[in-house]
Amino acid sequence: MNIIVCRLPDWKLEMNVVLDGSKITSSDDFYRQLAAGLDLHSYGRNLDALWDLLSASVERPLSISWVDSERSRDVLREEFQAIVAVLDRVVEFDRAARWPDKFHYTLL
Incomplete structure (x- = not known):
């Protein structure tokens, strides 16, 4: 019997969620696009739920454009x-935690 040991790579693919601001006319549109980009079927669509989602529930590395x-x-x-303030808090949270894989976002 042969046993093969494989080492998985030390890298992960970064998930990049792209939000289309031209189609965001309400905060609900923002939450809907984010949920679709993360392939979530449901989550609370409010600032507290956004914090919970991004600070603890999604895998890193994660980027939002x-x-x-x-x-x-x-x-x-x-x-x-208010949404951007939550995104900033998540960035700071990851930085303070010194995680190798982090959340970041870009406003384009």
């Missing part, structure tokens, strides 16, 4: 700022 974010900023106003 928010295309046409200026348009979303204009439409969502305070809601946009």
Whole structure:
């Protein structure tokens, strides 16, 4: 009997979720696009649930690219700022935890 031992690579593929800001006209649109990008069937669509999801429930490395974010900023106003504040908190959380695989986002 032969036993073959394989070592898995030390790298992981980064998941990149792309949000289309031209199609985000409400915070619910944001949560819907994020859920679709992460292949989630349901999660609470609010800021607390966003924090819970991104800080503890999704695998790293994870990147969110928010295309046409200026348009979303204009439409969502305070809601946009609140969402971005949660994204910033998750970035800081990962940095403080010193995890090798981190969350990050880009507003495009």
